[in-house]
Amino acid sequence: MREELRQTEVDLGGLVSVLAAHLYSTPMVALRELVQNGHDSATRRRLEDPAAPTGRIIVRGDADTTKTGAATVSVTDEGAGLTEDEIHSYLATVGTGYTRLLRDVTGSEDLIGAFGLGFLSAFAVADEVTVHTTSHREPGRGHRYHSVGGETYAVTEAPARAPGTEVTLRLKPDYAHLADTQTLREVLTRYCALLPIPVHVEDDATPVNDVPPPWRDGGAEPMVFAARFAQRLAPLCAIPVHLDGDTEATGLLWIQDAATYGSSDNRDLSVCLRGMMLSHDARDLLPTWAGFIGGVIESTRLTPTASREDLQRDDRYRDVQKGLTEAIVNGMFEIARTQPGTWQRVLNRHGNELLGAALADDRLFDLLADDVPVPTSSGDRLTAGALRAAGNGTIHIATGDSGGFTEMLYRAMQVPIARGDHYAVLPFLRRYAVARSCPTIELGTGDGDKRLFKDAEPLPTAEQDWLTAVLTDDGEQLVPARYAPAALPLVLVPDAEVALKRRIEADETAARIPSAALALARDFTAKTDGTVAARLYLNLDNIAVRRLLQAHRDDHPGRTTAAALLRSIKVIMAATAGDHRGDLSAALVGVGSAIERLVTGDGA
Numbered sequence: 001m002r003e004e005l006r007q008t009e010v011d012l013g014g015l016v017s018v019l020a021a022h023l024y025s026t027p028m029v030a031l032r033e034l035v036q037n038g039h040d041s042a043t044r045r046r047l048e049d050p051a052a053p054t055g056r057i058i059v060r061g062d063a064d065t066t067k068t069g070a071a072t073v074s075v076t077d078e079g080a081g082l083t084e085d086e087i088h089s090y091l092a093t094v095g096t097g098y099t100r101l102l103r104d105v106t107g108s109e110d111l112i113g114a115f116g117l118g119f120l121s122a123f124a125v126a127d128e129v130t131v132h133t134t135s136h137r138e139p140g141r142g143h144r145y146h147s148v149g150g151e152t153y154a155v156t157e158a159p160a161r162a163p164g165t166e167v168t169l170r171l172k173p174d175y176a177h178l179a180d181t182q183t184l185r186e187v188l189t190r191y192c193a194l195l196p197i198p199v200h201v202e203d204d205a206t207p208v209n210d211v212p213p214p215w216r217d218g219g220a221e222p223m224v225f226a227a228r229f230a231q232r233l234a235p236l237c238a239i240p241v242h243l244d245g246d247t248e249a250t251g252l253l254w255i256q257d258a259a260t261y262g263s264s265d266n267r268d269l270s271v272c273l274r275g276m277m278l279s280h281d282a283r284d285l286l287p288t289w290a291g292f293i294g295g296v297i298e299s300t301r302l303t304p305t306a307s308r309e310d311l312q313r314d315d316r317y318r319d320v321q322k323g324l325t326e327a328i329v330n331g332m333f334e335i336a337r338t339q340p341g342t343w344q345r346v347l348n349r350h351g352n353e354l355l356g357a358a359l360a361d362d363r364l365f366d367l368l369a370d371d372v373p374v375p376t377s378s379g380d381r382l383t384a385g386a387l388r389a390a391g392n393g394t395i396h397i398a399t400g401d402s403g404g405f406t407e408m409l410y411r412a413m414q415v416p417i418a419r420g421d422h423y424a425v426l427p428f429l430r431r432y433a434v435a436r437s438c439p440t441i442e443l444g445t446g447d448g449d450k451r452l453f454k455d456a457e458p459l460p461t462a463e464q465d466w467l468t469a470v471l472t473d474d475g476e477q478l479v480p481a482r483y484a485p486a487a488l489p490l491v492l493v494p495d496a497e498v499a500l501k502r503r504i505e506a507d508e509t510a511a512r513i514p515s516a517a518l519a520l521a522r523d524f525t526a527k528t529d530g531t532v533a534a535r536l537y538l539n540l541d542n543i544a545v546r547r548l549l550q551a552h553r554d555d556h557p558g559r560t561t562a563a564a565l566l567r568s569i570k571v572i573m574a575a576t577a578g579d580h581r582g583d584l585s586a587a588l589v590g591v592g593s594a595i596e597r598l599v600t601g602d603g604a
């Protein structure tokens with residue numbers, strides 16, 4: 001039986017709503033497509049008539065809805081225009097465009113359009129589209145294309161205009177904001193930054209793209225261009241990109257100046273193709289540690305997705321990824337070498353992220369190890385080397401939330417302590433210690449504590465038991481020790497592993513931990529039985545402690561009062577450090593009653 005061939009029908013209305021709702025991430029894309037068409041048309045005109053002026057593109061917004069009942073945006077170009085036949089064959093035929101034919105014939109790399117689809121995106125934001133056009137081949141004739149919804153259209157004769165085209169969108173109410181002049185300036189400054197043809201908003205004398213990219217002939221200074229392009233976070237210094245090989249990526253990256261806020265991942269990369277913005281959020285092309293990098297690159301080798309807002313994750317994409325990582329690393333070396341003042345600012349601004357960067361890349365570790373500042377109890381400006389010098393050759397690191405006690409100890413010792421609980425600090429310092437063969441003390445781990453609090457000779461059991469009874473609270477283990485400064489009678493150090501175990505258990509109950517992570521976390525904390533939540537290091541070099549012990553040995557009647565006073569001091573110190581295991585009000589009352597007893601003679 002013969003098959004009956006039938007024409008596949010296209011539900012254009014459906015297609016437009018798919019474009020509007022699903023294909024494009026932002027309605028701004030419609031503007032991009034129209035500006036791109038204006039650019040292509042100007043290129044076409046110059047190909048067909050080399051004597052033609054460069055021309056320009058003007059974008060106007062009219063947010064006043066009282067005149068026509070809707071906000072409007074228009075895009076006007078001085079390009080080749082369209083004859084009536086061309087309107088039917090190219091503008092109104094989905095999937096076909098003159099632009100691609102022209103590129104195939106001329107080989108011109110300046111033409112952007114390829115799919116014959118972009119114009120359709122106008123209907124994603126507008127319910128009505130009107131086009132006035134005069135072809136440079138028929139200067140005396142004008143045509144008006146008009147369509148409501150895009151499914152049907154009409155073409156009529158209209159007064160001739162200067163060669164070129166004006167497309168006017170009657171915006172749907174949801175997209176009326178596109179007509180706002182300031183919005184247009186902001187969006188087009190980014191979208192058109194690399195376009196060679198001047199793009200003006202309204203009657204602005206200066207085009208939005210008056211700062212040409214530095215990598216082109218006659219381009220602007222890199223920092224001038226970066227300052228114009230980086231709208232959110234100002235640039236601090238620039239890194240040029242010229243990737244060799246297959247990727248042919250060129251562009252400019254910059255280190256952002258602003259201290260980071262919110263998330264520290266401020267990677268911000270735009271990718272352009274033949275001058276037109278393809279993706280303004282291509283951050284995945286930058287290494288994850290580069291949260292302080294902004295930039296724009298262009299490459300004819302990256303493949304856009306259908307929406308032309310993103311890139312195919314193909315081999316070229318991965319090559320560009322690798323190339324950009326190299327460019328950033330080399331660029332950072334270059335800045336450190338040639339602009340020491342700027343480099344210092346980079347280190348101060350992005351110290352935290354750079355610690356992570358140093359861990360991710362060996363060369364960056366070498367570059368940064370001695371210069372990057374580490375957050376410490378004495379501020380955020382000390383390098384690992386300075387920490388080491390201040391610690392008499394040892395780097396002291398707080399590993400968890402051991403908090404105020406630790407800090408107090410270090411303040412008393414006048415040793416700055418690195419905040420090992422901050423991003424990347426602990427692994428960075430561990431690695432630094434190995435690379436520079438220097439000892440570290442990680443406070444809050446049994447091992448670290450042992451090195452800090454020198455074991456004292458064990459006390460007789462009776463004394464140990466008595467001190468435990470009068471000084472410790474639940475979960476605390478009394479450890480006789482000797483440490484500087486001698487003026488500090490006791491230090492309570494929570495066990496970092498137990499603290500972690502508690503947090504994990506709390507998170508587990510609250511179902512905040514995925515089960516895979518939980519298994520790992522359990523492995524990690526398995527070695528701790530959780531019975532010793534904190535160690536109370538009693539300083540046998542301290543005069544008050546020595547006298548207390550003596551009082552116990554002598555059966556002095558004031559020993560219990562003295563011990564209670566010391567215990568209250570411990571609880572109060574712990575409470576100021578955020579450790580609320582002891583009973584603070586009881587401790588405060590305890591101080592009062594101890595003094596009461598001492599002065600009335602009851603305690604002695």
Ligand SMILES: Nc1ncnc2c1ncn2[C@@H]1O[C@H](COP(=O)(O)OP(=O)(O)OP(=O)(O)O)[C@@H](O)[C@H]1O
Nearest residue numbers: 037041090091097098099113114115116117118119
């Ligand atoms: N402003 C304009 N001036 C002259 N011709 C135009 C203009 N806008 C569109 N055209 C014609 O209509 C065709 C279709 O445009 P459309 O935007 O749909 O696709 P395209 O630009 O060819 O490709 P792409 O989908 O990749 O943008 C173009 O190829 C061009 O021939």
